[in-house]
Amino acid sequence: MSEGEPGRRVIDGRFALEARLGGGGMGTVWRARDLVLDRAVALKEVRPPDPGLAECDPEAAALLRARVLREARALARVEHPNVVTIHHVVDGSEYAYPWLVMELITGGSLADRLAGGTLEPREAASLGREVLGALRAAHAAGIQHRDVKPANVLLRPDGRPVLTDFGIAAIRESTVLTVAGSIIGTPDYMAPERISGGEGGPESDLWSLAMMLYVA
Template identity: 75%
Template sequence: MRRRVIDGRFELGERLGGGGMGLVWRAWDTALHRDVALKEVRPPDPAMDEHDPALARELRARVLREARALARLNHPHVVTIHHIVDEGEDAYPWLVMELVTGGSLQDRLARGPMPPSEAARLGREVLSALRAAHAVGIQHRDVKPANVLLRSDGRSVLTDFGIAAVRESSSLTATGSFIGSPEYMAPERINGHEGDPASDLWSLGMMLYVAVEGRHPLRRATTLATLAAVLNQAVPAPERAGTLGPVLLALLTRDPAARPDPATLD
C-alpha cells in the first residue's frame, strides 16, 4: 500500500496517538533517513473552519508562533522540533519532532507507582522544561503522565505543548468538550482564569502525586464530579511519598500565589 507523504519528504507510518489538538504519527524522513514523529495539528472542534474562520486563522497563527518558540528552546527535557510544515492559511501545520521510543510516564505507571526519589528526579526534569517554556511566554496547560515521554536512557521529555495555542477563557470548545485533562487541571483554570504559570505547577504536583501514590486523589466517576472535587475537596495527604509529601501538598494548594516559586520548588 502506498504511504501518504507530507511535504514531499515525510512518509507516514503507524499512528502513535492523539489528543485534543491533533494526531501523532511515526514517519520516515526520506531526506535524512531517520524516523521522526509527525504531529498533525487539528482544532478540537472539527467545524471551527466553517463556523468561525477568524478563530481558525488565529489558532493556526498561534500554533505556528508557539512551535517556532519551542523550536528555539533546544532544551534536553522539551521534545525537539526539527521542522514545521506550513501549507498555508487554508491548512493546519504539521510539526516534525524527535521520535521518543521509551513510552510515556503513563505506560511506566501502569506497571506500578514510582519510589519518591525517582519521582522527584523526574519532577525536576519536567520542572526545568516548564521553566524554559515559561521564560519564552509559553504555558503547557496539559501536564499529565501521557505527555511525559521517556527516552531509552530513562530521561524524561515533555511534549504536546499544542494545547497552549488555545486560550479560550472557559477552557471549553464550541462543542462543549474540554481542552485539557480535568483531573490534572488547576482549579483556577477550571474557573476560567488563565495566564498564570503556577497553574502548570499544580498539574506537575498532581502528576507526581499519582506517580508515587498509584492513584488519583480527586478522580471521580464522571468528568463533572471530578471537576467538582478539584474545585472543592481537600487533597488527602499522600501515604507513600515520604519526604516528597510536603512538596506535593505545597503544590496542590488552591491559591496559585501560595504555591512555591519554581526556584524554591527545584
C-alpha cells in the same frame, strides 16, 4: 501530500507516514521517516475536533493556524534536553492545518509507565526535577504548558523524561466553543485557578507537576 512507496502517505514530499502513534482532541501523532535525512521523526497533524472548521469558519481556522505557528516558533527557541525538539513545520495551502515535525521519543509515555505500577519515591523525585527544569526553561521563554500530565511526558529509552504538547490546551481553548461551566484540559491535574476559569500562569504548571508527581 504526495505518494512515495505504495501505501505510504508522504507529507510535503519529504515525510513518509509509517504508523499512527496516538491522537487526541487536537490531532494525531505519527511515526514518520524523513526521506531527505533518512531518520525517524514524529509528525503531529494539528487539527480541531471539528474537521469542517476550515470550511464553515475560515476566521477561526486562520486563528488556529496562527496560534499553532506562534507556539511552534516559541517552543523552537527553547533548548533543553527535557523539552521535545521541533525540527520543522509543514504549512502550505495544500494542508488545512500545520504539521509539526518533532524528534521521535521511543520509550512511551509516563502514563504508559504508570499503568504498570507507581514509581519509587526516588525515581519520581528524579523525574520531577527534570520536568521542572523543562518548565523553567519554557517559562523563561514566556511559554506556559497548560496541560502537564503523565500522557504529555514522554520517556527516552534510558528513562529520561521529555515534556511535549506545549500550548495545546491554549490552542484548543481559542478554537472550540464550549457550554458554560465546561472545562477544557485535564481536571485531575489542573490548578484551582484554571478550573475556576482563570488564565493562570507559570505557577499553574507547577501545581500540575506536583499533582502528576503525587499520582506517580
